[in-house]
Amino acid sequence: MPKESLQINLAGIKLSKKSATPLYTQLYEQFREMILSNRLRPGDRLPASRNLAKELGVSRVIISQGYEQLMMEGYLIGKTGSGTFVNDTLPDNLLNAKKIDSVKSKIDSSKNLISTNKNIPLLFDASGLSAFQIGTPSLDFFPYKAWNNVGVKILKELKGFDLGYGDTLGYLPLRNAIASYLRVSRAVSCEAEQVIVVTGSQLGLNLIVECLLQKGDKVWMEDPGYHGAVAAFSNAGTTICPVPVEEDGLNIKHAIRKFSDARLAYVTPSHQFPLGSTLSHAKRLQLLAWAKQNQMWVLEDDYDSEFRYKGNPLASLQGMDTAGVVIYSGTFSKVLFPGLRLAYLVLPSIDMVNKFKQVKLNIDRQSPIMEQLILSRFMEEGYFLRHIRKMRLLYAERQTILIKLMHECLGDYFRLNMAASGMHLICWLSDKINIIKFQQEIKKEKLIVSFVSDFTISNHMPAAIALGYTAFSKYKLKTGVERLVRCVQNSLA
């Protein structure tokens, strides 16, 4: 078995010292590919780093780094004494992407998911939020201890030099950490020099608008779409062009036909906000081609792409961009905590970085240094990826629990969007429910329920609600659904 898997590995692995990609990243990517394509199976043993290093003629450090990365993301597991193996827990979530077409199948497949993750308790909940607030991470499982340890170290090392006026573009070690994270986990092609740290994604949006758009410029906006972006665009006096969202994402044909002279397109390709659809490969190519031909910028808001519970992690749109038209935006609010107020942009050119730097100087000068110092160390020491992996498992479970509850208790009144990703669940209301009454009942029950209509611009769609689950314990989800049941019962037409 070890020998065999050794064969498999070596067959597939080509490390090029010429490539811009670090060797350990090449190794990481190729192993990951093998795992996702099932050429390496759960339980397969990987060659010892010493042997593999010899075989490939690279330093052992490279191999260890590659393995470490794979372990942190949960592809591999190290068993002390006996070696390194393909993880037999997580691949359930990563492998065999199937379109889930019935609540039933989802629930079955998920049952063992729950059982395989006894390690994470589901009852504790310190978030203090009421169900079903959307877009907030689980703060009850935030790695307080790790954050604390890193923070204490940083405080001890604090130097006068750090506290002065710093780089408007962000603390360089943090920009480095973000760049390598994005390269590896999001297939974003970038160097630290292209990364700008911003004090929250909203400020990033305003910066983009200020730098790239003029009053009156047309902007393709997903409809329904992210209200924060709508606010940034309309405050700046740009013309918002609502584009309907379909099963496979933005209706690009419609956008081209109606708003051919747009200067920027705002998209959430990996997980459309709020509907949760994924922009298809075909549409991605179509969008990039159009943008290239028509000097249109594409703003990829990748706000929660880390949370994908089935299927291969999706590559970013930015990674497919050969023309330098995509501005990539990400945030730490969803993967760590909103109060951190750190987000980032990846710009296609250094010229654009310089322009952004000039403008940013007059907007907020720089982001706070303490957070940047702590976060960069937190990432460098591997806590960040470990946390994402843990949350991915937790959120998958919480989504499964909510789906199960909704199916059991409200199956007749809601049709669920089964996107195995994101931080909330979209539920379409049956016409048996009187919406006005329903909304009143929700207020009475003090539930926090977002309606998809809160995010529409001109698009009239059937009534649907977005139920957040990431921040809520099994107990809160259960009692939340019970209250939702009361709301439905009291608002039947």
Added chain:
Amino acid sequence: MPKESLQINLAGIKLSKKSATPLYTQLYEQFREMILSNRLRPGDRLPASRNLAKELGVSRVIISQGYEQLMMEGYLIGKTGSGTFVNDTLPDNLLNAKKIDSVKSKIDSSKNLISTNKNIPLLFDASGLSAFQIGTPSLDFFPYKAWNNVGVKILKELKGFDLGYGDTLGYLPLRNAIASYLRVSRAVSCEAEQVIVVTGSQLGLNLIVECLLQKGDKVWMEDPGYHGAVAAFSNAGTTICPVPVEEDGLNIKHAIRKFSDARLAYVTPSHQFPLGSTLSHAKRLQLLAWAKQNQMWVLEDDYDSEFRYKGNPLASLQGMDTAGVVIYSGTFSKVLFPGLRLAYLVLPSIDMVNKFKQVKLNIDRQSPIMEQLILSRFMEEGYFLRHIRKMRLLYAERQTILIKLMHECLGDYFRLNMAASGMHLICWLSDKINIIKFQQEIKKEKLIVSFVSDFTISNHMPAAIALGYTAFSKYKLKTGVERLVRCVQNSLA
């Protein structure tokens, strides 16, 4: 002697339980007034808190709090065993405001200042900056230990609740701490509800512009004046109306004559940037009256008012405003450290606060929580005032050293503005110096020297430089001046 001073105190002291001002603050203010008005003299002994409490019929805690405040600001000093006395070191700086009219007098009066503060070493310097960078605090004397202790506590106590999306207006305990600091130290009349925490003063400026001004609105701008404000106003498309600055501040007559329809006036009344003049009482009344009659807002940027080395601490313009026309702006960048990125606005009405809240939501949502948690605790535990007091002494010394050096080495080539406040020294060039050559020499010497002309809009004034001293050790100031001497020698006309 104790008995006597006891008489003095009690005669003056009226504590009203009806007043909105906390009792200990009333006590603090009345004692401070007695010290400043010389009714309490250096060395006077104060009554024991127990006795005073009995006399005034309040809890002893009130008295202790009031005394503590006075000690932190250096008005009182506690001598273990023998009681509490009026400080005989600092009052030199606070009492008998004299206009200093010659370098000589300044140096004499300062000699003993230096000698009285042997406790603060002057050689160590961790700032890493080159002389004579302006506007940067001394980071070599930042209270790392205290900040560290508070930070560690905060990290330990970190709760999920803190990390979520928080109040756009700022963390309430911090707003409380800021409000009470401003009431006591800056005579700003405000409640926590009027205070908005912003992520740096630049963002605060942009927020004000966004909320209060339309494109094309006229703005009175001090000329020369703060470039950050000029940037914020011009980016927003407002019309900047340059107003010359005189010995006693803004030329208000000129402003009224030429720009009677302005919507906002930007002023730095306690210490005009960059010239250092103070807005006279007469002009303050004139400005407020005009603003009231003509619905003009007055933006008081109180960026470095903490640093006043002689004369009574100046009251803020805001404290004189009865019409609710003043927006007060302050920052922690100068008193703590720039990388903190925390500043604040005090707004005249709750309606305005609500409007700002709406707009701020779409600009940056909220400020980072970690800094706010640490800073509020840092202030609550008294470290903040202690640090300001320490820096006030340090900067007074550093200013004195620089003045002495400039006088001894370059007396023939520069005329100094003797403002006993602020963070930099204005030096007028003699016409013996060829300015072009001088600027080239400064580059060669790698000195950082700001020219007043960098801050002028349309005002043509005689050549002057602004030399920062706050961030530099005696040694750096000495070598800096030596290099400056070389620059002058090589650029004589």
